[in-house]
Amino acid sequence: MNARQAALEIISNVLKNESYLNLECKRVLSTGWSVEDKRFITALANTTIENLFRIDYVLRQFITAKRVHSVILNILRLGACQLLFFESVPVSAAVNESVKLAEKSGKRQLKGFVNAVLRNLSKNFGKIQYPDRDEDPVEYFHVFYSYPKWLCEKYIREYGEEQAEQMMSYTGDRSLTCVRLNRLKSDFFPMESLPGLYCEDAHYIKGMTAVDQMPEFLEGQVAVQGEASQVTVCAAGIGKTNTVFDACAAPGGKSAYAAWFAREGAVVSVELHEHRANLMKRTFERLGVKNAEIHIADASKYRDEWREAFDVVLADVPCSALGLLYRKPDIKIFKKEEDIPELVQIQRNILETCSSYVKPGGTLLYSTCTIDRDENEENIHDFLKRHPEFEEDILSPFLPGELKERTDTGMLQLFPHIDSIDGFFMARLKRI
Numbered sequence: 381m382n383a384r385q386a387a388l389e390i391i392s393n394v395l396k397n398e399s400y401l402n403l404e405c406k407r408v409l410s411t412g413w414s415v416e417d418k419r420f421i422t423a424l425a426n427t428t429i430e431n432l433f434r435i436d437y438v439l440r441q442f443i444t445a446k447r448v449h450s451v452i453l454n455i456l457r458l459g460a461c462q463l464l465f466f467e468s469v470p471v472s473a474a475v476n477e478s479v480k481l482a483e484k485s486g487k488r489q490l491k492g493f494v495n496a497v498l499r500n501l502s503k504n505f506g507k508i509q510y511p512d513r514d515e516d517p518v519e520y521f522h523v524f525y526s527y528p529k530w531l532c533e534k535y536i537r538e539y540g541e542e543q544a545e546q547m548m549s550y551t552g553d554r555s556l557t558c559v560r561l562n563r564l565k566s567d568f569f570p571m572e573s574l575p576g577l578y579c580e581d582a583h584y585i586k587g588m589t590a591v592d593q594m595p596e597f598l599e600g601q602v603a604v605q606g607e608a609s610q611v612t613v614c615a616a617g618i619g620k621t622n623t624v625f626d627a628c629a630a631p632g633g634k635s636a637y638a639a640w641f642a643r644e645g646a647v648v649s650v651e652l653h654e655h656r657a658n659l660m661k662r663t664f665e666r667l668g669v670k671n672a673e674i675h676i677a678d679a680s681k682y683r684d685e686w687r688e689a690f691d692v693v694l695a696d697v698p699c700s701a702l703g704l705l706y707r708k709p710d711i712k713i714f715k716k717e718e719d720i721p722e723l724v725q726i727q728r729n730i731l732e733t734c735s736s737y738v739k740p741g742g743t744l745l746y747s748t749c750t751i752d753r754d755e756n757e758e759n760i761h762d763f764l765k766r767h768p769e770f771e772e773d774i775l776s777p778f779l780p781g782e783l784k785e786r787t788d789t790g791m792l793q794l795f796p797h798i799d800s801i802d803g804f805f806m807a808r809l810k811r812i
């Protein structure tokens with residue numbers, strides 16, 4: 381298998397099975413590729429998925445056939461992606477390798493078609509038409525930034541055109557991976573890195589294609605954890621002897637960090653799905669977490685044994701993950717507007733149940749990795765209206781570094797294009 385065949389397998393599986401792009405990349409890249417190949421395959425698969433609506437829009441200007449076989453369409457998508465976004469790939473390589481890919485995929489008879497479409501595209505770059513931005517900004521954003529129309533409408537409505545465009549055009553630096561120093565195993569960061577933007581324990585490693593193969597990862601000195609997720613745990617203000625309840629805990633990133641803060645206390649980590657709870661068990665073993673106990677359970681179902689038992693309750697609820705779109709572009713393709721009301725209901729049920737586990741005087745930290753007012757601020761307003769025993773607790777004393785300046789309330793919405801980290805939301809509530 382060559383690099384383009386690998387990219388074809390990745391995007392075909394993602395688009396056909398709605399499987400996660402990062403997991404498909406990991407699976408296909410797990411065997412015998414050079415570092416250069418890994419980088420190229422990852423970049424090609426990611427860029428194609430990230431720009432899928434735009435690539436399809438451009439291709440439609442060069443395809444006259446009514447229907448195109450799915451394998452050929454995916455080959456054309458990869459070819460067009462190289463022509464549009466990969467300056468380092470010569471036009472001849474993008475076209476010829478796509479033609480070869482058609483043959484290798486058993487579609488010899490369509491080699492001429494692939495050649496004609498891509499050659500035509502390469503000769504007519506200047507004539508590619510995009511929707512008119514002034515006439516139809518939603519259509520323009522949808523095509524140009526490859527965002528689903530419902531989300532373009534929502535962000536323009538809620539944030540205005542200028543900020544919506546900044547949100548959609550942000551890509552971050554894909555060569556950096558954020559990891560956390562695991563102080564349970566090491567007092568100093570064991571490898572070359574760039575410092576975190578806000579958190580003391582956050583470090584960025586450059587150009588690493590498989591962090592989970594590094595000895596420092598396998599030995600548990602570092603944990604792969606985005607900086608926004610680390611900020612969320614800091615925002616909970618967990619003390620050394622605290623008892624902590626983590627309602628939606630797998631794969632265990634926040635629980636493991638909480639276990640360090642509460643190193644003379646205890647953590648209860650609840651997860652609905654057994655296979656994800658197993659991932660968390662392995663995370664804890666690797667990181668040397670000994671004070672966290674795993675329960676496979678539905679956090680929205682009340683358990684009397686946990687009533688008013690915890691100093692800190694983390695409710696890092698399942699969400700639409702819109703704050704991760706800049707680095708997980710497959711979410712843009714598959715997330716539907718209709719998914720949100722159901723998520724809101726799940727989030728409210730979990731928040732409702734888990735709030736009763738907070739001791740009087742204790743803290744409830746609600747968080748999501750999304751930018752959606754219904755799942756974030758609206759859930760908190762609804763909760764506070766019905767629970768006078770809770771009040772917003774000012775976040776800034778608990779936030780690291782410059783984030784202290786980002787809010788003067790108990791809530792904070794982070795934005796990738798403003799804060800250069802994932803678009804998390806957090807709300808800190810105190811039980812009176």
Ligand SMILES: C[S@@+](CC[C@H](N)C(=O)[O-])C[C@H]1O[C@@H](n2cnc3c(N)ncnc32)[C@H](O)[C@@H]1O
Pocket residue numbers: 609627628629630631632633634635650651652653656677678679680696697698699730
């Ligand atoms: C956003 S992820 C949590 C990430 C985790 N807190 C971390 O930092 O690694 C949400 C998790 O909640 C789990 N989940 C979904 N519904 C749940 C429920 N009703 N009770 C408990 N866990 C649930 C999902 O399986 C998923 O693992």
